[in-house]
Amino acid sequence: MSMDMTTVGDTGLLETLQHEVALFARRAEQTRLGGVGQVRNSMDRAAYLLLNRLDKEGPMGVKALAASMGIDSSTVTRQVAPLVDTGLVKRTSHPEDGRAVVLQLSPRGQARLDEVRTSRRQLMAELTRNWEPEEREAFCTLLSRFNTALSDRMSAPAPETPPTA
Helix, strand or coil: CCCCCCCCCCHHHHHHHHHHHHHHHHHHHHHCCCCCHHHCCCCCHHHHHHHHHHHHHCCECHHHHHHHHCCCHHHHHHHHHHHHHCCCEEEEECCCCCCCEEEEECHHHHHHHHHHHHHHHHHHHHHCCCCCHHHHHHHHHHHHHHHHHHHHHHHCCCCCCCCCC
């Protein structure tokens, strides 16, 4: 028999968890966790995630980028347009199908991403400077696990609702 965690066990802990997640989301959005120094707040979340994905996975089409990020193609198209306009991303022809367009991190985009990553790492170091290395590792592990659970939930089909009488 399975137990419903929202009614059984420590509902106070679940209440604290949802409150802390809400606070984290608000503070992360307010500061944009942009880093420190000159780079602070200099790149929005969407741009950072797109550039980071292109850096990690290499050049790809809009549909592939959208699929790898779990968002729709129109959102990627809208978010990538200013990155192309500012020279951070290049549109090139697909090497095997010249009709298709591939998005690629430009050298300027790579330099900018490296700068923002460095700044954000400095911010993380500052925020956790009094933490033990094991605490940082545990936090990363749990936050990754939490993000994976959120991602899995969002990609799962919606449960069917029973018909009403």
